[in-house]
Amino acid sequence: MDPTSSAGSNPKPMSAPTRSHLLTHGLKNFLSKPAISHPEKNFTVNLYNAEQRANMSAQSGSTGFPKTSDAPGEHFEPRQTATSEDYTPDPSKSIQLSPPRQRLVDDIIALYSCQPTVERVKRYTSDCVYDDQFVYANDRYKMAGQWFALPKLFKASINESYQVIRSDDEMIQFKNRQSWTFRLIPKTATITGLVSLSLDPATKDSEFMQIKYHKDQANDKDYSHEGLGFTFKKWQADNVVKHMDAPELKEFELDKSAAKEHVRKYGTGTEEGQAPKQDFTK
Incomplete structure (x- = not known):
């Protein structure tokens, strides 16, 4: 979440690096004003989305996620x-x-853009996991600390563009391009990454969908969850929130006791580490 390690001395925006540097609709949609005013268009959009979800599931294959929200x-x-x-x-x-x-994705983009709110952080379940190059936060309290810390670290964060490449019952996945401007140095870093949002089974068909696991990858490999790098990621998430004075964090204090398990370690971020290879260039 914090791309500070890509900071340098060049005050001009960087081109997007290719290595690691730094959201079904139901009855309410059919009864909405646009649906009533344009029933044919609404039906076409619903049909298109259903086909896309089916195609994405077929192409990517089921990940074997639990079908209920009980699992952490x-x-x-x-x-x-x-x-x-x-x-x-x-x-x-x-x-x-x-x-x-779309509202889910909009909220996540707003969080990346240094616009955290209590409502947007509630897009995550209390037992969620956030996992990127610099952070491993395994409950919503720790995650809230990360989002509310961003405006203190960055003068601005602008979403340059994104592309949704998967949307089905399990996941929303998109490529993201974000520019980060640091507060203490005249530097803007533009980063690309693959954002994967695993959906909460209990809310995936609701108006307010929630996320169980948020992964942000910036290179071709997945995370092994081992070594000194991961130790830092976990330490950072565990401790930053302890030093935050944002009053909004009180909303999530009970999440510290959310169900969680030991970190799953894979030995490697390659296919041998249970990370099947996929082509995201199409």
Whole structure:
């Protein structure tokens, strides 16, 4: 979540690196004003989205996530390696989302853009996991600390573009391009990554969908959850929130006792580490 390690001395924006540097609709949609005013268009959009979800499921294969919300976030981790390090989004190819799914993605983009709110952090279940190059937060309290810390670290964060490449009952996945401007140095870093949002089974068909596991990858390999790098990721998430004074964090204090399991370790971030290879360049 914190791309500070890519900071340098060049005050101009960088081109997007290719290595690691730094959201179904139901009855309410059919009864909405646009649906009533344009029933044919609404039907076409619903049909398109259903077909896309079916196609994505068929192409990517079931990940074997639990079908209920009882299991903690660790059970919803997507594992994947890529055939390319290039996650540059092409918005013209982005999958069209239903309104609830689009609102979920909008909220996540707003969080990346240093606009945290209590409501947006509630997009995650209390037992969620956030996992990127720099952070491993295994409950919503720790995650809230990360999101509310971003505006203190960055003067600005702008979403340049994104491309939804998967949307089905298990997951919403998109390529993301984000520019981060640091507070203490005249530097803007533009980062591309693959964002995977594993959906909470209990809310995946609701108006307010929630996330069980949020993974952000910036290179072709997945995370092994081992070694000094992971030790730092876990330490950072465990401790940053302890030093935050944002009053909004009180909303999530009870989440510290959310169900969680020991970190799952894989030995490697390659296919041998249970991370099947996929082609995200199409």
